Structure formats: C-alpha cells, structure tokens
Amino acid sequence: MQVTLINYTPNPELTIVAAARSSASQSTAEELWGKLSSQQIDNLFKQLLDSGHLSPFEHASFTFSIQGISRVTSHQLVRHRLASYTQQSQRYVPLKQYRYVTPPTISRQPSLLAKYQQTLESAHEFYSQMLEAGIPAEDARYIIPQAIETQLVMTMNARELLYSCSLRLCLRAQWEIVELFESIKAEVEKVAPRLGAELKPKCYPLGYCDERESCGIFPTKSELKAKEQQKD
Amino acid sequence: MQVTLINYTPNPELTIVAAARSSASQSTAEELWGKLSSQQIDNLFKQLLDSGHLSPFEHASFTFSIQGISRVTSHQLVRHRLASYTQQSQRYVPLKQYRYVTPPTISRQPSLLAKYQQTLESAHEFYSQMLEAGIPAEDARYIIPQAIETQLVMTMNARELLYSCSLRLCLRAQWEIVELFESIKAEVEKVAPRLGAELKPKCYPLGYCDERESCGIFPTKSELKAKEQQKD
Amino acid sequence: MQVTLINYTPNPELTIVAAARSSASQSTAEELWGKLSSQQIDNLFKQLLDSGHLSPFEHASFTFSIQGISRVTSHQLVRHRLASYTQQSQRYVPLKQYRYVTPPTISRQPSLLAKYQQTLESAHEFYSQMLEAGIPAEDARYIIPQAIETQLVMTMNARELLYSCSLRLCLRAQWEIVELFESIKAEVEKVAPRLGAELKPKCYPLGYCDERESCGIFPTKSELKAKEQQKD
Amino acid sequence: MQVTLINYTPNPELTIVAAARSSASQSTAEELWGKLSSQQIDNLFKQLLDSGHLSPFEHASFTFSIQGISRVTSHQLVRHRLASYTQQSQRYVPLKQYRYVTPPTISRQPSLLAKYQQTLESAHEFYSQMLEAGIPAEDARYIIPQAIETQLVMTMNARELLYSCSLRLCLRAQWEIVELFESIKAEVEKVAPRLGAELKPKCYPLGYCDERESCGIFPTKSELKAKEQQKD
Numbered sequence: 001m002q003v004t005l006i007n008y009t010p011n012p013e014l015t016i017v018a019a020a021r022s023s024a025s026q027s028t029a030e031e032l033w034g035k036l037s038s039q040q041i042d043n044l045f046k047q048l049l050d051s052g053h054l055s056p057f058e059h060a061s062f063t064f065s066i067q068g069i070s071r072v073t074s075h076q077l078v079r080h081r082l083a084s085y086t087q088q089s090q091r092y093v094p095l096k097q098y099r100y101v102t103p104p105t106i107s108r109q110p111s112l113l114a115k116y117q118q119t120l121e122s123a124h125e126f127y128s129q130m131l132e133a134g135i136p137a138e139d140a141r142y143i144i145p146q147a148i149e150t151q152l153v154m155t156m157n158a159r160e161l162l163y164s165c166s167l168r169l170c171l172r173a174q175w176e177i178v179e180l181f182e183s184i185k186a187e188v189e190k191v192a193p194r195l196g197a198e199l200k201p202k203c204y205p206l207g208y209c210d211e212r213e214s215c216g217i218f219p220t221k222s223e224l225k226a227k228e229q230q231k232d
Numbered sequence: 233m234q235v236t237l238i239n240y241t242p243n244p245e246l247t248i249v250a251a252a253r254s255s256a257s258q259s260t261a262e263e264l265w266g267k268l269s270s271q272q273i274d275n276l277f278k279q280l281l282d283s284g285h286l287s288p289f290e291h292a293s294f295t296f297s298i299q300g301i302s303r304v305t306s307h308q309l310v311r312h313r314l315a316s317y318t319q320q321s322q323r324y325v326p327l328k329q330y331r332y333v334t335p336p337t338i339s340r341q342p343s344l345l346a347k348y349q350q351t352l353e354s355a356h357e358f359y360s361q362m363l364e365a366g367i368p369a370e371d372a373r374y375i376i377p378q379a380i381e382t383q384l385v386m387t388m389n390a391r392e393l394l395y396s397c398s399l400r401l402c403l404r405a406q407w408e409i410v411e412l413f414e415s416i417k418a419e420v421e422k423v424a425p426r427l428g429a430e431l432k433p434k435c436y437p438l439g440y441c442d443e444r445e446s447c448g449i450f451p452t453k454s455e456l457k458a459k460e461q462q463k464d
Numbered sequence: 465m466q467v468t469l470i471n472y473t474p475n476p477e478l479t480i481v482a483a484a485r486s487s488a489s490q491s492t493a494e495e496l497w498g499k500l501s502s503q504q505i506d507n508l509f510k511q512l513l514d515s516g517h518l519s520p521f522e523h524a525s526f527t528f529s530i531q532g533i534s535r536v537t538s539h540q541l542v543r544h545r546l547a548s549y550t551q552q553s554q555r556y557v558p559l560k561q562y563r564y565v566t567p568p569t570i571s572r573q574p575s576l577l578a579k580y581q582q583t584l585e586s587a588h589e590f591y592s593q594m595l596e597a598g599i600p601a602e603d604a605r606y607i608i609p610q611a612i613e614t615q616l617v618m619t620m621n622a623r624e625l626l627y628s629c630s631l632r633l634c635l636r637a638q639w640e641i642v643e644l645f646e647s648i649k650a651e652v653e654k655v656a657p658r659l660g661a662e663l664k665p666k667c668y669p670l671g672y673c674d675e676r677e678s679c680g681i682f683p684t685k686s687e688l689k690a691k692e693q694q695k696d
Numbered sequence: 697m698q699v700t701l702i703n704y705t706p707n708p709e710l711t712i713v714a715a716a717r718s719s720a721s722q723s724t725a726e727e728l729w730g731k732l733s734s735q736q737i738d739n740l741f742k743q744l745l746d747s748g749h750l751s752p753f754e755h756a757s758f759t760f761s762i763q764g765i766s767r768v769t770s771h772q773l774v775r776h777r778l779a780s781y782t783q784q785s786q787r788y789v790p791l792k793q794y795r796y797v798t799p800p801t802i803s804r805q806p807s808l809l810a811k812y813q814q815t816l817e818s819a820h821e822f823y824s825q826m827l828e829a830g831i832p833a834e835d836a837r838y839i840i841p842q843a844i845e846t847q848l849v850m851t852m853n854a855r856e857l858l859y860s861c862s863l864r865l866c867l868r869a870q871w872e873i874v875e876l877f878e879s880i881k882a883e884v885e886k887v888a889p890r891l892g893a894e895l896k897p898k899c900y901p902l903g904y905c906d907e908r909e910s911c912g913i914f915p916t917k918s919e920l921k922a923k924e925q926q927k928d
Contacts, residue, residue: 058780084754103371139335290548316522603799
C-alpha cells in the first residue's frame with residue numbers, strides 16, 4: 001500500500017480558521033488571513049472542534065494517490081460519499097502488473113499462504129487465457145479474487161477526513177482500511193499537523209466505546225455507567 | 233439477478249408535480265394535491281423535464297432490494313453517491329450460499345465455462361478450509377473472485393434515478409449494470425409509469441451520442457455535424 | 465407557522481430495521497420484512513442508535529409542507545444540504561397575501577410592536593407602488609423585510625432528521641427554527657413514534673452541552689469534568 | 697459586490713487531467729503529473745468535457761470570499777448544495793456597517809430610488825432603536841429589508857462550478873446572481889483559463905435554449921425543430 005498526498009488547499013488550517021472567524025466578525029476572511037498568529041490559529045482550531053462547529057473544515061481539501069489496496073478495501077472506501085474518487089478501470093486496463101494483497105492472518109500460516117498465492121496465480125493465468133480466447137477484459141476480471149490491487153485518486157475535505165477517520169481508525173474496522181487511514185493521517189500530519197493530530201477514532205471525542213466490545217482504549221458506555229455508579 | 237421495489241413514496245408523480253407547482257403559486261402543495269387532474273400531471277411532468285427543472289424530482293424516493301449482482305457491479309453501483317445503500321457484509325456473513333455471476337461471453341464458450349465454474353468452486357473450498365484453520369471470514373474472502381454475488385438495499389430519489397439511468401442504460405456501460413438498471417426501470421414503471429418511461433440513456437435527452445463510438449441509436453456529435461453541413 | 469407531513473415512506477421504522485438487519489444476515493430485506501415483531505423492531509432500532517450505525521436511517525424519507533416561516537428562518541433551513549427543497553419563488557409570485565413573522569421579544573413591547581407592524585406595512589405599500597411603476601417583482605422584493613413569510617416543501621430522510629434536530633432543537637438555536645423543528649418532530653411522532661422520540665438536541669446523545677453556556681439541561685464539558693474530579 | 701479567490705487547489709487543470717488519465721492507465725496520477733505537456737492537458741481537458749466525463753473535475757476546489765451581495769442572492773446561492781459556505785451571522789454580528797444592494801431598475805427611477813434609500817435608512821434606525829430597547833440582534837434583524845448586504849466564504853469544486861455557472865450565467869437568472877457568477881468566472885479565469893473558458897450558460901453545451909423564451913443566444917428547442925424542418 002502506498003498513499004501519497006499529491007495536492008491540497010495551501011494553508012489548510014489558516015483557511016479553516018479565517019473562514020470560521022469571518023462568520024462572527026465585521027472583517028472578511030482575507031482581512032483576517034494575515035492577522036492571525038499561530039497561537040490564535042491553535043486556539044480557534046481547538047474551539048471549533050470542541051463546539052462541534054465543523055462546517056468551516058470543508059474549506060480545505062486533500063487529494064491522495066492511493067495504490068496497492070485490495071478491491072475489498074476500495075469497495076469499502078468508496079462508500080464514503082462526501083469525497084471524490086477516480087479509480088483505475090478494470091474494464092479498460094488489462095491486468096498486466098498482477099499484484100494482490102495478502103492478509104497477515106494468512107501470511108502467518110505457511111501452508112495456507114502457499115495455496116493462497118497459487119490460487120491467485122492460477123486465476124491470473126486463466127484470466128490471460130480468457131483474454132486470448134477473445135473474452136473482453138471487463139468480463140474476464142470476474143474470475144479475479146478480491147485481493148487484487150487497485151489504484152485510485154481520492155479528494156476529501158477536512159471535515160470528512162475527521163468523520164471517516166473517526167470510523168476507520170477504530171480497531172473494529174478491517175485491518176486493511178485501518179492501515180489505509182493511518183497512512184492518510186500520516187500524510188495530512190506532514191502539512192497540517194493540527195488537523196492530523198485530530199484524526200482519531202470516534203471513541204476519543206465520545207469518551208467511550210460505542211461498539212459491542214471495546215478494544216481497551218475506552219470502556220463501553222455500559223462499563224462506564226457501572227464505573228460511575230460505583231463511585232457514587 | 234433479482235430487483236424488487238420494496239418501498240417508495242406513495243403517489244410519487246403527484247408529489248413531484250404538486251411540489252413543483254407550489255413554488256410558482258399562491259397555493260400550498262397540499263392544496264394543489266387534490267386538484268390536479270391526470271392530464272395536468274402529465275403536462276407538468278413533461279414541462280419539468282423539458283426545462284431541466286429537476287429538483288422537485290427529489291421529493292419521491294424508491295427503495296429496492298437487489299440480489300444476485302456480482303461484487304464487480306456492486307462496486308460500480310455504490311459510486312452513485314446521491315443514494316443510500318445497505319450492503320450484505322462479507323465480514324460478518326460467511327459465504328454459505330455460494331452463488332456467483334457468469335458473464336454471457338464466458339457462458340457461450342463451453343470449455344471456458346467449465347474452467348470458470350471449477351475455479352470458482354475451488355476458491356470456495358479453499359475459503360472454507362481457511363475458515364476451519366481459524367482465518368476470519370473478513371480475511372478469507374480475499375480469495376473469492378469478484379464474480380461472487382452480493383445483496384443490498386438501495387434507496388434513490390427520482391432525480392438521481394433519471395441521472396444514473398442516463399449513464400447506466402447506455403449500451404457502453406457494462407452489460408451487468410445495464411441489466412440492473414433495466415430491472416430498476418421495470419420496477420419503477422409498475423408504480424410510476426410517467427417516471428419509468430423517462431428512465432433512458434443520456435443520448436435521448438441530448439439528441440446525440442457523446443461516447444467515442446455510437447451504438448447506433450443516435451449519431452455522435454461529429455457525425456451529426458457532418459450530416460447538418462451536408463444539408464446546408 | 466404550519467408544518468404538515470404530506471408524504472413519507474410507508475412503515476419507515478420497519479424499512480430502516482429490515483434494511484439494517486439484512487446487512488448481517490443470509491436473508492433479504494423483504495424476507496425479514498414480515499418476520500420482525502414490534503419488540504424486535506424496538507430492540508434493533510435502539511441498537512442502531514446506540515452503536516451510531518446510522519446509514520440505514522436514510523431509507524425512510526419524510527416530505528413536509530412548511531408555511532408561514534420567515535425568510536430569516538428559510539435561509540437557515542436550506543443550509544441543511546442533505547435534504548430537498550422546493551421554495552415559493554419571490555421572482556414569479558408577487559406578494560399579494562402579505563404575511564410576516566413577529567418575534568415574541570418584539571410582540572411583548574407594545575410601542576415597538578406598533579412601529580414594527582407599521583414599518584412592514586409601509587414596505588408593502590412601497591413594494592406595490594414599485595410594481596405599478598414597472599419594477600419587476602424580483603427587484604421590488606429587495607425592500608421587503610426579512611420577516612416576510614415564505615412557504616416550501618422539504619424532503620429529509622430520517623438520518624438527516626436526527627442530525628438537524630440535534631442542532632436545531634438546541635435552545636441556543638434561534639427561537640423560530642427551534643419552533644419549526646419542534647413541529648417537524650411532532651409530525652414525525654404521529655407516524656413514526658420510535659423515530660420521533662429520538663429527535664432530540666445534541667446534548668442528549670453527548671451527555672453534556674458543547675455550547676459555551678448551558679441552557680441547564682446538561683452541564684458543559686468543563687462543568688462535567690469539575691464535577692467528576694470532585695467525586696474522585 | 698466583491699468576489700476574491702482566496703485559495704484553490706494548485707495546478708487545478710493538471711490535477712483534473714492527471715487523475716482522469718490515471719483511471720485508464722497503468723501509471724499513477726503522480727507519475728503522469730510531470731509528463732503531460734500543455735498540449736496534452738488541452739486535449740484531455742476538452743475530451744473530458746465533450747464526453748461528459750465530469751467526475752475528475754471534483755479534484756480541484758476554489759475558495760472565494762464574497763462580499764456585498766444581498767440576502768436575496770445569498771439565499772439563492774446556498775441552494776447549491778454541493779459546495780461549502782461560511783456566512784456572516786446576523787445573530788452575532790450587529791449591523792454597524794449598514795450597506796445594501798440597489799437593483800438597477802430602481803436606480804434608474806430617481807423618485808423610486810430616493811424612497812428606496814429612505815426606507816432602508818428608516819429600517820436601520822428602527823433596528824438600532826430596537827437594539828437599545830434590549831431586543832436581541834437576531835430578532836431586530838427581522839425588520840431589515842432583503843437588500844441588506846452579507847458576506848460569506850464559499851468553496852466549490854470545478855464540477856459544481858461548471859454546473860452552477862450553467863444555470864446562473866443564463867440571462868433568465870436574476871441579474872445579481874448572474875453578476876456574482878460572472879465575477880466567479882473572472883476569478884477562475886485568472887488561475888485556470890481552460891476551466892474559466894468553460895464556465896458558460898447551459899445553452900452552450902445543449903445547443904439550444906431550454907427556457908420558455910430565449911434571450912437570443914440560442915433558439916429554443918421548438919424554434920430549432922421548426923428551423924430544421926424548413927431545411928428538410
């Protein structure tokens with residue numbers, strides 16, 4: 001998996017904060033632009049998050065080139081509808097560079113791993129055989145396992161990054177999409193450290209785990225209640 | 233493939249037309265509701281489409297249960313972001329009823345078909361073997377070919393039905409998604425015949441084909457120009 | 465202000481729950497449809513909310529006719545982008561039935577109220593005078609105060625109803641939009657009591673107030689922390 | 697009215713074209729990035745538009761500071777839901793700098809103009825009087841005419857710019873919003889001339905006018921048909 005931030009709104013955090021500030025001010029966003037100190041940006045950024053005033057985060061967008069994720073994961077990813085995707089077509093691009101993802105649980109069992117690799121290679125051979133027999137690529141790909149790698153370009157604004165990370169950095173999400181959003185977070189941190197630091201699973205803002213079973217970071221809501229009653 | 237309309241906004245066409253009419257009227261939508269004749273609904277419906285005044289079409293929604301499409305097609309389908317999807321999870325539902333889609337181009341070649349079926353059955357056997365070896369379903373599924381069937385519930389409003397059909401009923405779209413939208417159109421026609429009749433590929437409203445090569449229904453834009461210049 | 469639910473997805477709560485259930489089941493939504501007892505619907509409905517699994521709530525939509533709100537409030541309302549609106553046009557519908565909204569703070573001061581009414585009436589007279597002088601309605605309306613009433617048709621799905629009520633039923637929102645969403649909630653309660661009961665300000669799910677100052681229902685986050693530290 | 701492009705995705709046209717190209721290529725967007733000549737960008741840009749392949753245009757966003765539009769126009773503007781807005785609050789920012797928009801049709805009639813200005817000034821005086829009498833700003837503003845100026849920050853991606861300009865540059869739209877989108881187009885042209893040139897009313901791509909009456913640029917659909925029949 002390789003995630004590269006290929007483009008983004010310059011000065012993303014200043015853009016967010018200046019826009020937000022202008023809504024409760026006589027000044028315009030561009031007047032505020034040059035006047036905000038780093039400390040003021042810190043404070044305003046935190047205030048917006050604490051009060052759940054998230055719409056100004058939409059003014060900064062991030063464009064990623066994502067390579068080497070499986071079609072299992074790309075199918076999950078594109079369910080986030082408040083983002084833009086341009087995905088490599090399996091209809092028009094025949095699978096020459098045949099690369100696939102192997103789950104770690106399978107890698108750890110050598111006998112399964114061997115069969116996994118062999119099954120994927122056979123599928124590719126059969127795929128090529130079908131192409132030679134005149135089957136269009138768009139149909140031959142039906143035989144390709146979901147492990148097959150895909151690449152796509154994704155643009156997401158900072159508000160949706162906060163939301164999708166809140167879901168996908170949760171350890172109850174599937175390992176591959178967790179890894180994807182960890183890479184996304186790492187890329188954002190390089191250019192927008194305040195924002196990057198806030199890309200966290202949902203339990204952090206909630207203060208509890210809302211899944212059936214907690215991974216241990218936070219107690220579930222019922223565990224929390226039990227604990228509080230003990231105190232009283 | 234099985235597509236069933238399981239729910240929808242009652243009186244969808246009247247809802248659309250009464251809402252639209254109320255925007256240019258002293259009367260409210262509910263006052264107009266009972267007063268519009270079938271002929272008036274016909275006329276207003278046509279006027280809205282002709283003038284590209286499409287927002288009132290959002291007031292009527294349709295919920296479909298879609299079964300037996302491949303993951304190839306569900307991955308394409310969920311790219312339509314102005315709709316709601318609840319898809320069967322391959323993480324939590326182990327593949328017991330193992331059903332898959334076979335492209336007609338493969339069905340027509342008996343030797344390929346036999347190998348296609350055998351490859352899919354082997355993948356399932358290996359999948360089951362991995363489950364027994366303790367691999368979680370969410371990881372074992374990486375070996376499953378994209379032909380595997382999925383089921384989902386989709387809700388789409390009439391405006392987005394018009395748009396997605398304009399793309400997906402085009403014969404340049406992949407055969408399986410064309411078939412899916414033909415089934416969607418057939419279901420809509422039963423309860424909203426005016427709307428159903430308007431679910432057509434994009435060349436109908438455009439008056440020309442905007443793909444590189446036409447399927448023959450309409451000429452491409454450059455073919456059209458050539459024809460017009462001949463006339464002059 | 466008059467809010468009327470003029471249409472909605474039949475059996476909205478069953479639709480939501482059956483769709484959600486089908487995602488983790490071998491059964492389809494329509495197979496589950498007839499089998500779910502009222503008690504099961506109760507439980508599943510609550511589980512979805514508790515776990516923040518909100519996407520199935522998008523399968524049920526509600527269409528309201530909203531009359532007699534000011535343009536102050538309609539301008540706030542249409543900022544909720546995940547909904548559909550058809551609003552009465554001030555370009556094409558001249559203001560014959562001249563009705564306006566009076567804030568209670570003004571009603572309570574008789575001398576202000578008299579001047580308020582007189583100012584609004586004068587504006588209308590001047591508006592009519594401009595129409596007679598050949599000014600188009602779309603321009604004459606610039607003189608009309610924001611108190612002027614408007615009417616619109618709005619369709620919103622249950623997920624967005626939960627979200628927008630969480631913001632707009634907060635007593636820090638403006639009184640007129642609070643009143644509007646209280647009426648929306650009352651209409652939903654009649655046909656979908658489980659859903660209606662969940663249309664609540666954001667402090668209820670959060671367990672604290674995230675505004676700068678609390679209205680008293682819940683303590684703010686910092687008040688909550690202070691209280692917890694006292695206990696320890 | 698003052699429209700300033702305060703931020704945007706750098707290299708917007710290259711971003712769009714590289715993303716689009718990567719979907720039908722073995723190469724990634726960042727590999728294509730440096731390799732595309734200006735001529736290739738021209739050609740690909742045009743191909744995307746001609747074929748209606750618009751989703752890659754979502755990868756480039758533009759953030760505008762918009763000042764000095766009336767609340768008539770801001771209410772129309774925020775109806776474009778695929779964009780992000782942060783608007784100056786009339787709840788929290790009392791109207792000290794009292795500026796309003798005057799329609800040209802009114803400016804041209806001196807007697808109406810005088811009364812228009814006087815009515816607006818009186819409304820402001822009464823507004824100030826209400827504030828002094830303890831009425832909250834959020835309520836006092838009900839008396840302010842819709843001509844009052846507002847300011848906002850808007851972010852819109854290139855696909856939605858194409859769409860909203862297709863509607864709002866049509867001369868049948870209200871003059872003030874036409875002027876707003878002409879300013880938006882002018883700002884975009886400075887940094888993305890290929891895109892700016894394509895921001896045009898809908899009749900240009902359609903080849904005819906779909907309004908009831910044409911402004912003269914293109915004939916209506918029925919006028920077009922009549923003309924074609926004459927030829928045959």
